[in-house]
Amino acid sequence: MSDLIPRRADAGEFSRLGASTESARKMTSGASLEIIRTEEQFDDLQRPWESLVSRMRTSTPFARYDWCRSWWRHFGRGKRLAIGVLRDRNEEVVAIAPCVITSGGGGTRRMMKHLTWIGGMGDVQVERMDFLVTTGREAEFIPLLLRILDRLQGEWDAVWLPAIPADSPNLPFLQEASSRVGVSAGSAGTHPCRFTPIPADWNAYEGARSSRWRRNLRNRWGSFTSEHQGRRCVSGVDLPHDEALDHLARLHHLQWPGNTSDFLRPAAWAFYRANALRWLEGGCALLTCLMAGDRVVAAALGFIQRNDFSLFQQGWDPEFKTLSIGNLAVHWSLETAARHGLQTYDMLSGDCRYKAEWCPELRHTLDVESYNPESLRAQVFLVLRRLHRVITKIKGDDEARG
Numbered sequence: 001m002s003d004l005i006p007r008r009a010d011a012g013e014f015s016r017l018g019a020s021t022e023s024a025r026k027m028t029s030g031a032s033l034e035i036i037r038t039e040e041q042f043d044d045l046q047r048p049w050e051s052l053v054s055r056m057r058t059s060t061p062f063a064r065y066d067w068c069r070s071w072w073r074h075f076g077r078g079k080r081l082a083i084g085v086l087r088d089r090n091e092e093v094v095a096i097a098p099c100v101i102t103s104g105g106g107g108t109r110r111m112m113k114h115l116t117w118i119g120g121m122g123d124v125q126v127e128r129m130d131f132l133v134t135t136g137r138e139a140e141f142i143p144l145l146l147r148i149l150d151r152l153q154g155e156w157d158a159v160w161l162p163a164i165p166a167d168s169p170n171l172p173f174l175q176e177a178s179s180r181v182g183v184s185a186g187s188a189g190t191h192p193c194r195f196t197p198i199p200a201d202w203n204a205y206e207g208a209r210s211s212r213w214r215r216n217l218r219n220r221w222g223s224f225t226s227e228h229q230g231r232r233c234v235s236g237v238d239l240p241h242d243e244a245l246d247h248l249a250r251l252h253h254l255q256w257p258g259n260t261s262d263f264l265r266p267a268a269w270a271f272y273r274a275n276a277l278r279w280l281e282g283g284c285a286l287l288t289c290l291m292a293g294d295r296v297v298a299a300a301l302g303f304i305q306r307n308d309f310s311l312f313q314q315g316w317d318p319e320f321k322t323l324s325i326g327n328l329a330v331h332w333s334l335e336t337a338a339r340h341g342l343q344t345y346d347m348l349s350g351d352c353r354y355k356a357e358w359c360p361e362l363r364h365t366l367d368v369e370s371y372n373p374e375s376l377r378a379q380v381f382l383v384l385r386r387l388h389r390v391i392t393k394i395k396g397d398d399e400a401r402g
Contacts, residue, residue, distance in 0.1 A: 112378060
């Protein structure tokens with residue numbers, strides 16, 4: 001997937017992209033680009049922001065206005081808003097770049113200022129993000145929106161835009177813009193994301209699996225219900241949302257003890273809990289639970305955007321590991337999403353055996369980077385990174401030779 005954004009586009013590709021960009025400028029004469037800097041201006045964007053998210057091709061819950069606005073309230077200290085807003089000649093908002101300027105997260109990145117997504121760095125990071133624009137209007141508006149990179153070039157050492165869907169129609173225009181204003185522009189990494197279409201016929205979904213898979217699932221459910229008085233629950237129906245969220249946190253901690261999970265760090269959990277509670281109450285999330293007697297022993301939280309369900313976080317009691325309680329929790333979560341008429345079940349970033357078992361289809365997200373050629377900090381970072389990679393390769397070669 002790394003060839004989706006080459007390190008440098010060839011001359012022919014730049015010519016084609018330049019032609020499309022020039023065409024876009026002609027189509028949108030009179031358009032204006034504004035950089036949003038204040039919270040008051042951010043507040044005024046709610047209606048057009050939500051409208052664009054509902055109409056963008058790569059819509060995701062992490063691009064929603066309330067997620068981004070809440071992130072800024074929780075984590076905006078020490079950062080600067082840098083939201084690009086493109087308006088047409090009628091002053092209608094037609095595209096948004098949901099960005100901030102912030103210092104890097106760790107290591108030598110800490111010395112640089114980054115132009116990144118709202119949620120692109122920090123204690124809570126987006127699982128998926130893109131520029132906001134109506135489907136089919138990308139070629140018309142995104143090249144103009146990306147002039148934000150030029151307008152803000154004196155404020156950033158690096159552009160870091162992670163978790164962009166690999167099928168985003170905005171990527172070619174981002175490549176052109178980031179290569180124009182920066183160096184070492186390209187894909188910094190790819191991330192697999194498992195998903196599956198949700199079947200209208202649940203029997204057909206199970207029937208597509210092996211007889212062994214169906215038998216194991218049936219036996220585990222049988223043992224859970226008969227030996228542990230197991231039952232299935234849905235937050236907001238069988239127990240209050242806030243209580244179910246606290247159970248999710250407790251079970252996630254059992255699964256990831258200590259500080260091994262960013263999900264439960266105090267600042268992150270305060271953010272997640274507040275947003276999940278609001279979305280559960282508004283019908284934009286589902287939290288399913290499994291109970292053994294009067295104990296909640298597994299929970300799965302996911303977000304709803306349009307007709308898609310994104311499994312966001314889980315937790316389960318290791319005491320029930322022999323029953324593959326995590327798989328039972330996914331099964332119940334997927335079945336509940338099907339009952340709500342949703343069309344896609346997405347497990348977000350990361351790949352492992354249990355994800356492939358439930359979601360056989362695969363897509364990717366990309367991290368896109370570019371570095372300011374006029375920034376000394378950026379040049380030092382690139383030199384140190386190259387040096388680190390050379391040393392790592394030498395050590396690897398030495399170990400391979402034994």
